Amino acid sequence: MLGDSGGRLRLSILDHTPVSSGSTLGDAFWHSTRLADLAEQVGYERYWVAEHHNMPWLASSSPAVLIAYVAARTTSLRVGSGGVMLPNYAPLAVVEQFGMLEELHPGRIDLGLGRSSGGDQIASHALRRTDQDYAPLLAELLAFFRGEFPVGHPYGSVTAVPGQGIMPNIWLLGSGTYSAQLAGAIGLPFGHGGHFAAANNVTAIEAYRQSFRPSPALQKPYAIVSVGVICAETDEIAERHHHAAYVSTVRNLSGTPGPLLSADEIENAPPGEWSPAQEHYVTELFSSHIVGSPSTVKAGLEALAHRTGADEIMIATIMHGYTDRLRSYELIADACLPRNSAQVGNTPAGSTRTAGFVEELRNG
Amino acid sequence: MIQEIQVGIVDTRVPGDAGAEMVAPYSLGLTCKTTAVQATTQSLAVSVLDLIATRAGELTGSAIAKSVELARYAEQLGYRRYWVAEHHSIQGLACSATPVLIGHIAAVTKTIRVGSGGVMLPNHAPLVVAEQFGTLEAIYPGRIDLGLGRAPGGDVQTMRALRRGLAQDGDDFPALLEELRTYLGPERPGQVVKAIPGQNSNVPITLLGSSGLSAQLAAALGLPFAFAAHIAPDDLYSAAQLYREQFQPSKVLPKPYLLVAVQVIAAETDAAARRLFTTPQQRLLRAIRGESVELLPPVDSMEHLWHDAERAAVENRMRAAIVGSDTTVQGGLEKLVSDTHPDEVIVVTETYEHFDRADSYRRVAHIAAKILGTGDTYAG
Numbered sequence: 039m040l041g042d043s044g045g046r047l048r049l050s051i052l053d054h055t056p057v058s059s060g061s062t063l064g065d066a067f068w069h070s071t072r073l074a075d076l077a078e079q080v081g082y083e084r085y086w087v088a089e090h091h092n093m094p095w096l097a098s099s100s101p102a103v104l105i106a107y108v109a110a111r112t113t114s115l116r117v118g119s120g121g122v123m124l125p126n127y128a129p130l131a132v133v134e135q136f137g138m139l140e141e142l143h144p145g146r147i148d149l150g151l152g153r154s155s156g157g158d159q160i161a162s163h164a165l166r167r168t169d170q171d172y173a174p175l176l177a178e179l180l181a182f183f184r185g186e187f188p189v190g191h192p193y194g195s196v197t198a199v200p201g202q203g204i205m206p207n208i209w210l211l212g213s214g215t216y217s218a219q220l221a222g223a224i225g226l227p228f229g230h231g232g233h234f235a236a237a238n239n240v241t242a243i244e245a246y247r248q249s250f251r252p253s254p255a256l257q258k259p260y261a262i263v264s265v266g267v268i269c270a271e272t273d274e275i276a277e278r279h280h281h282a283a284y285v286s287t288v289r290n291l292s293g294t295p296g297p298l299l300s301a302d303e304i305e306n307a308p309p310g311e312w313s314p315a316q317e318h319y320v321t322e323l324f325s326s327h328i329v330g331s332p333s334t335v336k337a338g339l340e341a342l343a344h345r346t347g348a349d350e351i352m353i354a355t356i357m358h359g360y361t362d363r364l365r366s367y368e369l370i371a372d373a374c375l376p377r378n379s380a381q382v383g384n385t386p387a388g389s390t391r392t393a394g395f396v397e398e399l400r401n402g
Numbered sequence: 403m404i405q406e407i408q409v410g411i412v413d414t415r416v417p418g419d420a421g422a423e424m425v426a427p428y429s430l431g432l433t434c435k436t437t438a439v440q441a442t443t444q445s446l447a448v449s450v451l452d453l454i455a456t457r458a459g460e461l462t463g464s465a466i467a468k469s470v471e472l473a474r475y476a477e478q479l480g481y482r483r484y485w486v487a488e489h490h491s492i493q494g495l496a497c498s499a500t501p502v503l504i505g506h507i508a509a510v511t512k513t514i515r516v517g518s519g520g521v522m523l524p525n526h527a528p529l530v531v532a533e534q535f536g537t538l539e540a541i542y543p544g545r546i547d548l549g550l551g552r553a554p555g556g557d558v559q560t561m562r563a564l565r566r567g568l569a570q571d572g573d574d575f576p577a578l579l580e581e582l583r584t585y586l587g588p589e590r591p592g593q594v595v596k597a598i599p600g601q602n603s604n605v606p607i608t609l610l611g612s613s614g615l616s617a618q619l620a621a622a623l624g625l626p627f628a629f630a631a632h633i634a635p636d637d638l639y640s641a642a643q644l645y646r647e648q649f650q651p652s653k654v655l656p657k658p659y660l661l662v663a664v665q666v667i668a669a670e671t672d673a674a675a676r677r678l679f680t681t682p683q684q685r686l687l688r689a690i691r692g693e694s695v696e697l698l699p700p701v702d703s704m705e706h707l708w709h710d711a712e713r714a715a716v717e718n719r720m721r722a723a724i725v726g727s728d729t730t731v732q733g734g735l736e737k738l739v740s741d742t743h744p745d746e747v748i749v750v751t752e753t754y755e756h757f758d759r760a761d762s763y764r765r766v767a768h769i770a771a772k773i774l775g776t777g778d779t780y781a782g
Contacts (some may be wrong), residue, residue: 063599092598099599100536130527
């Protein structure tokens, strides 16, 4: 499944299903399927959905349900979670959901697992988040998939139907070195959450490689690094989108959460609530983003790959406007991915793109 | 009018999605010739409940592919809803991740309502349920039902694995339900945690049960009530009566709305239907014995399979089942209607062969069209 990239830059997509002003949640989900379609056509390696709670500008709160939707509307794309926040759920429930998805879409499902909550403290409480240690939770999940509880374990009589023996590819995700070292120790692929913790990306991936031990699932380490990106025809247009996303994010975190606003709305509307602490946080968060024209973004992605040694870069684009967002992913693909993506195995024969995907979408 | 329904090649495009391809390339070759169902708004409303039963060794994906075909067929036959159950750790029942199944079935159908029958609420955080069904409702607006139960859906160890030592049990059900309804209803002043999606989606809720207690809760809250006579018929009449007597009108429902789930098998002759019925009979017998409940082929006679006590237990638990030729099934459904006055009958049909199941649902659709129902609807 995960082999040598042969020096080629591998790109994938992390979708938070951002909600734009003036749109419904249903619109946001529909556009996620359009994005997945694009990913399949232009040769992105995989498409993952995030898990966030209580944030009106991010619609992706139920990864398994959203994956079922996206996988049903694509044919060959790898679809997964980036990630399921394991302590929010009973491991058995996660195994049943992803065992079901793997049964429905064999060989196409990734289960990326994270440790955080995807929401604030009060949302965590409402989620009945466990305070149990992560490693035992992960062990329980793997034991349900593999049907390998030790003799006498209280769950030894419990079978995940489906799930047992039907395992998607499992990834450990993290922002620091804990999950990196855990993934390395048990021979799983690792994804670093660089789109929100860029400062640690080199350290975490290095820790992963150093701790890696081969497993039946994975002979050599394989690391993804995620990064926030906005790409447009020119640097100026991309910067304008990025600034709108920045202002929207500060406002949302400062106490007036809502959908993402457009650059026009930001420039013409009166300022909303503005917390200096959030401004500081978001400024730092956004400083790691790669923003600009296709050539600017290409250079940025290549530098990131070189700096981190990651096998794959996962692109998270959180911005207003569905066609602008799709266009961002399309421009990146055009600049960075082989034009004929058949070698990736993601493009069905005979469906080579002849026109811009976003243009087709605009033209209905 | 004779029309041929080829279930495997239904156009599954989403409205507005010009040029989209079929979303799931399932075709099991199920082709049923049928006359169009001549139902009216006064006809008895019928729905489907699916436990995604599997044969021994059958992959879950294969069983779900059959369910997908059945759902498309049920949509054409005019069934109102297609519900999937929640069971855990039971080899032979592949309905554990209910919201994922609902999403999959809704993706390959167009108009039929799809929902849970039901989500076992104490197994989950209410916020998680609200987000899952809010997501489904956002994707498939006006098509999603949320049926809720309080049972574990599995054995004690499985329940512990799912509930992670939380204090949640059946006794918490009213509080969990209230929390869930907060997330699905309009945002309340000062509400800190919101279900996104879910908030103000007002996904229609139905309470499921097999006792007078659950009937009373549904009545007190002014919610629709679905009685599970397919698994526990004992209290059907008393619960139906209690529900009607104690019903309090609510914002979502001005008068009682009763759904009754029963097992039905309709076939060419009484004898043929009774033979098909030996599949669910064998399954219940094996469940009583603590054996695997995977689907077994029908047998000519159960005589050599069960002891007298087992026979009595199986027949007692299945006494609400309606099994026979079209004429017999019509009589059975008419009696059920006159005894309990349901607004809707949820038809549970399990056979070894996929075709027999589809054929039974086809027959029942035609039979129900001839029976006078209440004419009421809830959520579609």
